[in-house]
Amino acid sequence: xxxxxxxxxxxxxxxxxxxxxxxxxxxxxxxxxxxxxxxxxxxxxxxxxxxxxxxxxxxxxxxxxxxxxxxxxxxxxxxxxxxxxxxxxxxxxxxxxxxxxxxxxxxxxxxxxxxxxxxxxxxxxxxxxxxxxxxxxxxxxxxxxxxxxxxxxxxxxxxxxxxxxxxxxxxxxxxxxxxxxxxxxxxxxxxxxxxxxxxxxxxxxxxxxxxxxxxxxxxxxxxxxxxxxxxxxxx
Amino acid sequence: xxxxxxxxxxxxxxxxxxxxxxxxxxxxxxxxxxxxxxxxxxxxxxxxxxxxxxxxxxxxxxxxxxxxxxxxxxxxxxxxxxxxxxxxxxxxxxxxxxxxxxxxxxxxxxxxxxxxxxxxxxxxxxxxxxxxxxxxxxxxxxxxxxxxxxxxxxxxxxxxxxxxxxxxxxxxxxxxxxxxxxxxxxxxxxxxxxxxxxxxxxxxxxxxxxxxxxxxxxxxxxxxxxxxxxxxxxxxxxxxxxxxxxxxxxxxxxxxxxxxxxxxxxxxxxxxxxxxxxxxxxxxxxxxxxxxxxxxxxxxxxxxxxxxxxxxxxxxxxxxxxxxxxxxxxxxxxxxxxxxxxxxxxxxxxxxxxxxxxxxxxxxxxxxxxxxxxxxxxxxxxxxxxxxxxxxxxxxxxxxxxxxxxxxxxxxxxxxxxxxxxxxxxxxxxxxxxxxxxxxxxxxxxxxxxxxxxxxxxxxxxxxxxxxxxxxxxxxxxxxxxxxxxxxxxxxxxxxxxxxxxxxxxxxxxxxxxxxxxxxxxxxxxxxxxxxxxxxxxxxxxxxxxxxxxxxxxxxxxxxxxxxxxxxxxxxxxxxxxxxxxxxxxxxxxxxxxxxxxxxxxxxxxxxxxxxxxxxxxxxxxxxxxxxxxxxxxxxxx
Numbered sequence: 001x002x003x004x005x006x007x008x009x010x011x012x013x014x015x016x017x018x019x020x021x022x023x024x025x026x027x028x029x030x031x032x033x034x035x036x037x038x039x040x041x042x043x044x045x046x047x048x049x050x051x052x053x054x055x056x057x058x059x060x061x062x063x064x065x066x067x068x069x070x071x072x073x074x075x076x077x078x079x080x081x082x083x084x085x086x087x088x089x090x091x092x093x094x095x096x097x098x099x100x101x102x103x104x105x106x107x108x109x110x111x112x113x114x115x116x117x118x119x120x121x122x123x124x125x126x127x128x129x130x131x132x133x134x135x136x137x138x139x140x141x142x143x144x145x146x147x148x149x150x151x152x153x154x155x156x157x158x159x160x161x162x163x164x165x166x167x168x169x170x171x172x173x174x175x176x177x178x179x180x181x182x183x184x185x186x187x188x189x190x191x192x193x194x195x196x197x198x199x200x201x202x203x204x205x206x207x208x209x210x211x212x213x214x215x216x217x218x219x220x221x222x223x224x225x226x227x228x229x230x231x232x233x234x235x
Numbered sequence: 236x237x238x239x240x241x242x243x244x245x246x247x248x249x250x251x252x253x254x255x256x257x258x259x260x261x262x263x264x265x266x267x268x269x270x271x272x273x274x275x276x277x278x279x280x281x282x283x284x285x286x287x288x289x290x291x292x293x294x295x296x297x298x299x300x301x302x303x304x305x306x307x308x309x310x311x312x313x314x315x316x317x318x319x320x321x322x323x324x325x326x327x328x329x330x331x332x333x334x335x336x337x338x339x340x341x342x343x344x345x346x347x348x349x350x351x352x353x354x355x356x357x358x359x360x361x362x363x364x365x366x367x368x369x370x371x372x373x374x375x376x377x378x379x380x381x382x383x384x385x386x387x388x389x390x391x392x393x394x395x396x397x398x399x400x401x402x403x404x405x406x407x408x409x410x411x412x413x414x415x416x417x418x419x420x421x422x423x424x425x426x427x428x429x430x431x432x433x434x435x436x437x438x439x440x441x442x443x444x445x446x447x448x449x450x451x452x453x454x455x456x457x458x459x460x461x462x463x464x465x466x467x468x469x470x471x472x473x474x475x476x477x478x479x480x481x482x483x484x485x486x487x488x489x490x491x492x493x494x495x496x497x498x499x500x501x502x503x504x505x506x507x508x509x510x511x512x513x514x515x516x517x518x519x520x521x522x523x524x525x526x527x528x529x530x531x532x533x534x535x536x537x538x539x540x541x542x543x544x545x546x547x548x549x550x551x552x553x554x555x556x557x558x559x560x561x562x563x564x565x566x567x568x569x570x571x572x573x574x575x576x577x578x579x580x581x582x583x584x585x586x587x588x589x590x591x592x593x594x595x596x597x598x599x600x601x602x603x604x605x606x607x608x609x610x611x612x613x614x615x616x617x618x619x620x621x622x623x624x625x626x627x628x629x630x631x632x633x634x635x636x637x638x639x640x641x642x643x644x645x646x647x648x649x650x651x652x653x654x655x656x657x658x659x660x661x662x663x664x665x666x667x668x669x670x671x672x673x674x675x676x677x678x679x680x681x682x683x684x685x686x687x688x689x690x691x692x693x694x695x696x697x698x699x700x701x702x703x704x705x706x707x708x709x710x711x712x713x714x715x716x717x718x719x720x721x722x723x724x725x726x727x728x729x730x731x732x733x734x735x736x737x738x739x740x741x742x743x744x745x746x747x748x749x750x751x752x753x754x755x756x757x758x759x760x761x762x763x764x765x766x767x768x769x770x771x772x773x774x775x776x777x778x779x780x781x782x783x784x785x786x787x788x789x790x791x792x793x794x795x796x797x798x799x800x801x802x803x804x805x806x807x808x809x810x811x812x813x814x815x816x817x818x819x820x821x822x823x824x825x826x827x828x829x830x831x832x833x834x835x836x837x838x839x840x841x842x843x844x845x846x847x848x849x850x851x852x853x854x855x856x857x858x859x860x861x862x863x864x865x866x867x868x869x870x871x872x873x
Contacts, residue, residue, distance in 0.1 A: 185248070
């Protein structure tokens, strides 16, 4: 990981920020017939200054990639953004990122460009993905003017789709983690949360394979069906 | 950069995996940079309950796994019962598959998830990097394999236990047991005299026989109790009136099991064993059947050491064999067992010498030397004589005159030892050979020629004459001889190099592909555990021991001494001791089995007869022999 960043920084040395042509950034991939057992998907978690996408900001990005059915620790993303101007008093207690860490963070544009390149347009999974999606899309648009939509999937939908009978206490990430006995190394650390989300994704993908859900497209359809089923129950 | 700072710059998940690893051996003793290398190169995979993680069909193993959460079980197919059986379980923080990864081969066991399981794994490249850079990691990977040795030892024990335990031993015909010499009397003997005879012989029963030695009755201490309690008959009564008539008897071909059943049924503690004509040939007691393993080493040694006749010594040899069974069953390791065999052999040799000295003392002080495996105290049941005499020439006598007196004596001793089961040496390396019955000066000259003018041919004898020990007589003369021999060898680099070259002649029986290399076409599928398995250890260790002035002849002691002198790394020394002991243990177990089947003892085994774990460990032991030979190659630039 460090090696990767180092290489990347070396490559970018001399390229001033802003010279990056957004057209050269990877194009998001759509739900394809690519096999889940081969595909690369991103599992991402953001830490923000608050819950309101309209006024709060992203301060940390953690993500791991699942490829070929495994999490490769070489292939991960763990950055705190340099946003000293942000007011983080409200959330500092939750995620533990203090003003000092923020000033030492990476330049936002740099980090976001790096993220886009690293994600390579692959589908993104997150727990309660709507939240992360709104924040990330807002930030990408604001900072880079990047508006291409990635394919997002919600792990909070994925889990009940494959484990409908799991007796959970609640619907949170912690509930699923507890159910499978997963340990979160540091809760509310973007990268640690991303890893535990990715572990849940591995469990779901294992089950998917056995239920003949084989491609990325199969998976999105399964989630779509799940959503319809849920809304039917609601009425 | 300080370690803490460095750690802080690592991604959270890398740090998390590092701290997980730190909780488990061998990672707990690895450097942070190596742990980071592991964590950064790791992949995390999930396996649902029952999923295959690794299978023999996957080909050569390319990954090193650590269980992060859950469990893995090893599954082998039991062909006999046509079902899968679990051979091992691997839980959180444990690693697999070490032997296959190091052996660069497919795993032989299906590894399956037991419950939902996450495994971290690294690819071969990262594994090799860590293996070569991190000492604790390397040690674990090598030791982890050798820790399996314990399992094998347990298995050897349980096997031996079965051979003397309830089921197997009771399949043995009674004639294989050392039958008690029965105390007998005629039917008309007064009870008082019969009891006196029992008392004299310290037995609990007496058999009453007719003229043809047919048992007609038995009288036991229990009968005596009844007799006294009832107070009906006087002690002058002829025994036939108070004995239990028609005692239980079994032919010697009957199995111990039948005897045990009969005893259990009738509450007898003793049974008469008779020949085909119904004549009494011995007694067998309940204790004999159920407590075979209670052969007592001290008692046995004392019995051998005080035997007054050669034939007693001959008959005690079967007790030695039984003791070996019992020792293996009770968890003695092969090193202990061979030493005990050697001890008992020594006692026998001494007793044979003493008995002969009593009869015709040649009148010359001498030291009885043993060479080769007996010299190394590494004898098993299959042993031949390698001995010699070191004498002091009395004043006024020539060495040849001394030999004239000593050689006939030595001849007799060699022959009698042969009767006791020490096969005559085919190469005539025996004290009765005039070339091996020498004075101190002659031996010294002999070794000068051996060391300073060595030829490839006489190097063959190095395995015999460079492992010597005194068994009888004064130890001092041999000690002096050894000192000058060691000094001479230490000074002679060429001789050392020749010895080393000679030690490399015998390669462990592994092919390039880490399969067993069989002896030759004639002996297809058989390995010679002594020549191919043990010899590479014994010979390599000998060269290094002699080169470092170590006087001990025993291979394990030599390894210890070499480790103390820092010639060997302590962990290497242990791995070699374990590997050597394991081959020895498998060899001894094979001997016991051959003995059970009444076959002639050989050192050949067919690895296909071994169970898979033994095979795997045997292969690993041979691999250790290769490592040792490599060390020799490097040391002597061969």
